[in-house]
Amino acid sequence: MRAVIKKELKNYFLSPIGYVFIGLFLIMFSIFFYTDVFSYKSTNFEYIFYSGATILTFITPILTMRTIAEERKNGTEQLILTSPLSITKLIIGKFIAATLILVITEVCTYLYFAILMYFGKPHISTALVTQLGFLLLGMSYISFGIFASSITENQIVAGIITIGFFILNWFLPQFGSSFANISLINLFAKFPRGQIDIADTVTFLTFILMCLSLTIILMQRRKMVK
Amino acid sequence: MIEVKNVTKKYGSFVAVNDISFTINDGEVVGFLGPNGAGKSTTMNMLTGYIEQTEGNIIVNGYDTIKKPNKAKGQMGYMPEGVPLYNDLTVKEFVTYMAELHKIDRKQKKDRVQAVLKEVGLESMQNKLIKNLSRGQKQRVSLAGTIVFDPKIVILDEPTVGLDPKQITEIRSLIKNLGKKHTVILSSHILSEVSQICDRVIIINKGKIVAIDTPENLESKVSTNNSIYVTVEDTDNKVDSMKIENVSSITLLKANEDGTKQYEIKANEGINLNKLIFSEFAKQNITILEMKKPETTLEDAFMEIIKEGDDK
The missing domain is CATH 3.40.50.300 (P-loop containing nucleotide triphosphate hydrolases)
Structure with a gap:
């Protein structure tokens, strides 16, 4: 599995993908930071992550859309699937690599925290809880992105499916309160207030597990029908 | 096995x-x-x-x-059709990745990668990106990845x-x-x-x-037919009208520009065609320039076997 993580990370940083993801996120985040801090005169670090979640909705496919679709299209899938590496390890390896990019991005946002510290007294504990929630949200997005990438050979289609699903998440609460509880973006809402809700955390983790399992099952199944 | x-x-x-x-x-x-x-x-x-x-x-x-x-x-080491490779990796990185996927011992990995690159003749190109290689070189990279873990x-x-x-x-x-x-x-x-x-x-x-x-x-x-190819100098077209005992067919294969002709002559099993043709043509004053057994290749065998299968 370490080989897959290493290779994926190398791929993120040898191609522009990793830089584009981190760069785009930070540029957008800076704009929201600027408007929040200067327009509203607020030194609240956490609330910018609500906007951060919106950014994530649109840029997660940059990380995930090629993960499996590209391997299938180029045929390199054959190299991996004929090696002694199990499909489970392959998928988890790819998931961890994409998550690491997200972690790097989150670490970069502490730059804004440092700026706020100069002007006021932001809460470090709330910031950490927010980042945990943001990480869980990001991991959920990544796991769905990888699943979308496994159902098609076309990266663009995988990307559109991913964004489509995330946007649907926004509108889920409008269909009723029971839907609101499973909307990923809603699950994140409590974290910037400094609350770690066990139910929300478990729902996130279950969603991640479900997406990764579905991807693994789909790839196993494809061996039978291919 | x-x-x-x-x-x-x-x-x-x-x-x-x-x-x-x-x-x-x-x-x-x-x-x-x-x-x-x-x-x-x-x-x-x-x-x-x-x-x-x-x-x-x-x-x-x-x-x-x-x-x-x-x-x-x-x-097993497998080199798939169409040599799928990671174009953004260098030759060395790709072969190392294949070694890691096949769980080669970490201490041996470096030596093994170098040995196999040498074996396929890519030692000097190991730091080149795969996308910049020619088709033949890519094929060798793929082969290196296939055998790096000594399957x-x-x-x-x-x-x-x-x-x-x-x-x-x-x-x-x-x-x-x-x-x-x-x-x-x-x-x-x-x-x-x-x-x-x-x-x-x-x-x-x-x-x-x-x-x-x-x-x-x-x-x-498939080479069970008793036949022979003969090239002759036959200005009077004698061969076409010849009747030889035990010979089942004489077929003109091609008439060359220099006036010589090539025939395929088939005979019944057990007849020494070389000897027979030599003596019969000599009687008719036909000059034999070349005489050879048709070579059966694996191609013929393949076509024959496939045809048999299709007929069934």
Whole structure:
């Protein structure tokens, strides 16, 4: 599995993908930071992550859309699937690599925290809880992105499916309160207030597990029908 | 050793491979032959565990490819058709990645990668990006990735497709060398290649095995006709009207520009055609310029066997 993580990370940083993801996120985040801090005169670090979640909705496919679709299209899938590496390890390896990019991005946002510290007294504990929630949200997005990438050979289609699903998440609460509880973006809402809700955390983790399992099952199944 | 027992692969109602069985022994070099769509690649994909068979068992060095897939896969190096590679990696990075996927001991990894790059002649290009390589070089990178973990069995799907003649010769000699240390299974369209490299040939047509034998035996199977090619100088057209006892047919193959003609002459079994033709033509004052037995190649054998299968 370490080989897959290493290779994926190398791929993120040898191609522009990793830089584009981190760069785009930070540029957008800076704009929201600027408007929040200067327009509203607020030194609240956490609330910018609500906007951060919106950014994530649109840029997660940059990380995930090629993960499996590209391997299938180029045929390199054959190299991996004929090696002694199990499909489970392959998928988890790819998931961890994409998550690491997200972690790097989150670490970069502490730059804004440092700026706020100069002007006021932001809460470090709330910031950490927010980042945990943001990480869980990001991991959920990544796991769905990888699943979308496994159902098609076309990266663009995988990307559109991913964004489509995330946007649907926004509108889920409008269909009723029971839907609101499973909307990923809603699950994140409590974290910037400094609350770690066990139910929300478990729902996130279950969603991640479900997406990764579905991807693994789909790839196993494809061996039978291919 | 690979044992394939009654393996069938179905896609819905379409049967791609139909109840095939064969055994490949250690150290053998075996060629898979067959027209396009015959089931060669499907069979290879099943051997390597890339796809699963609908029925039957494949045992690789004692490991069942379905019950113990990872152990079975560890025995084999596979070079897929069309040489899929990671274009953004360098040659060395790719080969190292393949070594890591096959769980090579970390201490040996570096030495092994260098040794294999040297073996395929890519030592000087190891830091080049794969996307900047020529087709022949890519083929060698793929081969390096296939053998880097020193597999007992090497499976090559169409290893020389798309190469120029010089590259083909290079890859072929690499494969010949592989045959000294590994069991090699390769599929190919080029029959001369198979007859040069392989100890045994498996011919597949329409998902079924139609022949398993050595190239020599396959060739001799079809060369049973008693016939001969004769080139003569025959300005008076005597040959056309000749009637010779025991000769069943005389057919004009081509009339050359210099006035000479080539005929195919067939006779009944057991007749020494060379002697007969020599004496008969001498009586008619026909000058024989050349006389030769038709050479049967694996190509003829292949066509004949495939045709038999189609007729049935």
